[in-house]
Amino acid sequence: MNATTQLHELGQSLWLDNITRELLDSGTLDRYRKEFCVTGLTSNPTIFDQAIGRTDAYDAAIRQKVKDGESGEALFFELAIEDLTRAAALFRPTYDATGGVDGWVSLEVSPLLADDAAGTIDAAVRLHASARCPNLFIKIPGTPAGIRAIEEAIFAGVPVNVTLLFSREQYVAAADAYWRGIQRRIGAGLDPKVNSVASIFVSRWDKAVAGKVPFALRNRLGIAIARRTYKAYRERFASAAWARFADAGALPQRLLWASTGAKDPQISDTYYVEALAAPYTINTMPEKTLNAFAAHGELIGVMQEDGSDAETTLDNFAKAGIDIVALADELQREGAQSFKQSWQDLMNAIETKSVQAGASTDTKENGQP
DSSP: OOHHHHHHHHTOEEEESOOOHHHHHTTHHHHHHHHSOEEEEOOOHHHHHHHHHSSSTTHHHHHHHHHTTOOHHHHHHHHHHHHHHHHHHHHHHHHHHTTTSSOOEEEEOOGGGTTOHHHHHHHHHHHHHHHTOTTEEEEEEOSHHHHHHHHHHHHTTOOEEEEEEOSHHHHHHHHHHHHHHHHHHHHTTOOOOOOEEEEEEOHHHHHHHTTTSOGGGTTOHHHHHHHHHHHHHHHHTTSHHHHHHHHTTOOOOEEEEEOOSOOOTTSOTTHHHHHTOOTTEEEEEOHHHHHHHHHHOOOOOOOOTTOTTHHHHHHHHHHTTOOHHHHHHHHHHHHHHHHHHHHHHHHHHHHHHHHHHHHHHHHHHTTOO
C-alpha cells in the first residue's frame, strides 16, 4: 500500500494543487485519481497564469473565443470553467459517494476584489451560477472584506473555499463567517447543506522566518501554526453549538492544508505532507510533491487533536522575536498582493494571445497563408 493510500484511509483527502488542459487531455489527472487516491483539486491565478501564459495548450480555444467576441477577464473565466468542469466530472463519483463532503474543484474570484466585499459577493454568485457545477467551490480570500463576503456567499448557497488563511485567529474568523451564513439559512428555512473548506497556508511561514531564528527552530513554525489551528478546528466540531448545526443538517467546514510543498531544499520534499497527516482534513499539494510522496513518502504519525507541543514551539519563536499575529497579517497581505500580480500577468497573457489570435484570424480571412 503506497503512502497516498495510507493517508486516504486515515481520513485525509488528497487534492492536487494544479489544473492544466494538458493534465486533462493526457489522462494524467485521471491517473492520479485512480493510483494516488486524489479526490479533488484547487486552482489559483498563479496556476492559471503558468498554464495559459507559458504554453500553447489554450491558443486554439482563445482564437475561437476572440472570434466569438470574448476578451479579457470574461474570456479567462470561460477557459477556467471549461477546465474545472471537466475535472469536476472526474471527481463527481467521489462527490456523490461522500454526500458532497469530498470530490471538489475550486475557482478563485478576481484577486483585485480582495478588499471589495460587495464585488466579491457578486462575483462569487455569478461565477457559481455560470459554471452550473455542483462540486465547484468559489475561492474567497479570508481578508477582512472577504470575511463579510464569505457569510453572504454561504447564505446565498454558494460553496466557498476560504483561501489565504495563515493563523488560528484567521481560521476562526472564517469559520465564524461560515457558521453565520448557515445560521441565517436555517433561520430563513433554507437548506443548510452548503459546503465549505478553510485553507491554512503552511510552508510560507517557514520561508518568512528563514535566517531570522535559531537553527533549532528552522522549518518548525508552519507546522506549529497548523497544530494550533487543528486543535481549534477539532474543538469547534466537538462543541454543543456544532451538534445543533449538524442536527439541522449542516455540513462541517473542513480544514484544508495549503502551501505544502517544501521550499527549503535542505528538508525532505515530503516534509509537510508527512507532518500534516490528520483525519477530517484535506491536503492540497503541488504535482511535484504529490509524485514525491507517492514514490517515497511515509505515514510516520498522526497529528494530535490537543495541539501537542505547538504552544511550546510558538513560545520559542516569540522569544526569538517573531510576532506571530503581525506576521500572519503580513503573510495574508503579501499573499493577496502576489495573487494580484499573477492576475495581472494572466490578463496580460490573455491580451497578448488575443491580439495574436485576432491577427491570425484577419490574415486567414484575407486569404493570406
